[in-house]
Amino acid sequence: VRILVVGATGTIGAAVVRSLETRHEVLAAGRSSGLRVDMSDRDSIASLYAHVGQVDAVVCTAGHAAFRPLLELADEDLRRSLDGKLMGQVNLVRLGADVLSDGGSFTLSSGLLSRQPLPGSTALSMVNAAIEGFVRAAALDLPRGLRVNAVSPSWVRETLAAMGRDPDPGVPAAAVAGSYVKCVEGDMTGQVLDVFTGAGDAD
Amino acid sequence: VRILVVGATGTIGAAVVRSLETRHEVLAAGRSSGLRVDMSDRDSIASLYAHVGQVDAVVCTAGHAAFRPLLELADEDLRRSLDGKLMGQVNLVRLGADVLSDGGSFTLSSGLLSRQPLPGSTALSMVNAAIEGFVRAAALDLPRGLRVNAVSPSWVRETLAAMGRDPDPGVPAAAVAGSYVKCVEGDMTGQVLDVFTGAGDAD
Numbered sequence: 001v002r003i004l005v006v007g008a009t010g011t012i013g014a015a016v017v018r019s020l021e022t023r024h025e026v027l028a029a030g031r032s033s034g035l036r037v038d039m040s041d042r043d044s045i046a047s048l049y050a051h052v053g054q055v056d057a058v059v060c061t062a063g064h065a066a067f068r069p070l071l072e073l074a075d076e077d078l079r080r081s082l083d084g085k086l087m088g089q090v091n092l093v094r095l096g097a098d099v100l101s102d103g104g105s106f107t108l109s110s111g112l113l114s115r116q117p118l119p120g121s122t123a124l125s126m127v128n129a130a131i132e133g134f135v136r137a138a139a140l141d142l143p144r145g146l147r148v149n150a151v152s153p154s155w156v157r158e159t160l161a162a163m164g165r166d167p168d169p170g171v172p173a174a175a176v177a178g179s180y181v182k183c184v185e186g187d188m189t190g191q192v193l194d195v196f197t198g199a200g201d202a203d
Numbered sequence: 204v205r206i207l208v209v210g211a212t213g214t215i216g217a218a219v220v221r222s223l224e225t226r227h228e229v230l231a232a233g234r235s236s237g238l239r240v241d242m243s244d245r246d247s248i249a250s251l252y253a254h255v256g257q258v259d260a261v262v263c264t265a266g267h268a269a270f271r272p273l274l275e276l277a278d279e280d281l282r283r284s285l286d287g288k289l290m291g292q293v294n295l296v297r298l299g300a301d302v303l304s305d306g307g308s309f310t311l312s313s314g315l316l317s318r319q320p321l322p323g324s325t326a327l328s329m330v331n332a333a334i335e336g337f338v339r340a341a342a343l344d345l346p347r348g349l350r351v352n353a354v355s356p357s358w359v360r361e362t363l364a365a366m367g368r369d370p371d372p373g374v375p376a377a378a379v380a381g382s383y384v385k386c387v388e389g390d391m392t393g394q395v396l397d398v399f400t401g402a403g404d405a406d
Contacts, residue, residue: 117340133332
């Protein structure tokens with residue numbers, strides 16, 4: 001099948017592309033490489049869809065939200081978090097609903113901070129939770145057998161290593177990618193797949 | 204204690220005021236009666252706080268979000284839903300953190316559609332879920348023992364009756380109000396109180 005992956009050069013996105021491209025046609029999109037898209041700009045998402053034409057699945061691993069203590073969050077931090085990670089993914093579904101083939105799927109990204117917050121995670125926890133609420137409800141309204149799910153990853157091993165932190169509590173990116181593949185190739189809709197643990201869990 | 208109730212004339216808000224005013228000083232605020240506030244306007248919220256001065260608790264039962272099928276939602280529906288019910292309550296906490304007395308509390312409103320969606324509830328489910336994620340995380344960042352919780356009510360009996368529907372599956376407004384009182388008078392923080400069932404549950 002023909003799959004559009006937005007955020008294809010991030011740690012998780014690249015792992016998703018590697019997992020999918022062995023048996024599917026993958027169209028890689030991102031902010032600064034592959035097919036270009038600015039997820040905070042509705043028109044940019046519409047242009048991307050006009051450019052790629054019909055696809056069978058859309059996977060999104062892109063989207064930034066602020067990580068900063070509640071009382072240090074500027075209005076602009078909150079606005080960018082909502083416009084980027086939340087509304088970017090919401091618009092990917094709204095605008096893509098006409099573009100996907102019957103039975104096609106959207107797989108979005110939230111993150112475990114939605115339900116396991118840390119100090120400083122308010123904007124990210126709010127946005128991730130919103131994505132999970134969106135997915136559960138949007139699944140009920142999509143036509144033509146279209147599906148929508150989200151993967152909610154914990155810290156990723158490779159990201160922790162790149163930050164100079166102990167990678168051992170992290171989930172390998174390849175394991176996280178396995179959950180995205182499940183959403184694309186499976187039948188589920190309206191689901192949030194938590195990826196807490198090691199590689200075995202996501203197989 | 205001195206409690207600011209925003210949304211005091213709504214079905215739930217009025218019940219909250221009735222429950223609280225027997226033993227507390229209640230300041231009633233709303234869009235069109237009592238102390239006036241436009242929850243979608245940050246400056247309006249700041250003016251309200253400047254006017255009331257120090258309070259010990261803030262309860263918010265105000266906030267509108269669109270109820271419309273996903274693919275019929277206009278950009279403006281989503282923007283208003285985020286600005287009103289979500290950012291209005293977020294700003295009530297951000298701006299109120301300097302105004303509340305030590306150990307004071309915020310009690311916000313989400314709604315069970317966050318986790319029990321219906322067709323057409325996408326915007327509301329997204330916003331309610333975001334409020335729940337916000338509350339869980341914001342509790343970790345608030346200073347001076349300030350607390351923040353949310354009440355997540357199911358359909359309210361009086362609201363169903365006013366809509367000409369069978370009120371029996373609904374929760375009486377007085378029972379919902381009991382959960383807000385628990386949040387104000389208790390010690391919990393970062394919690395989402397679900398109000399599913401009848402009066403007995405919320406006592």
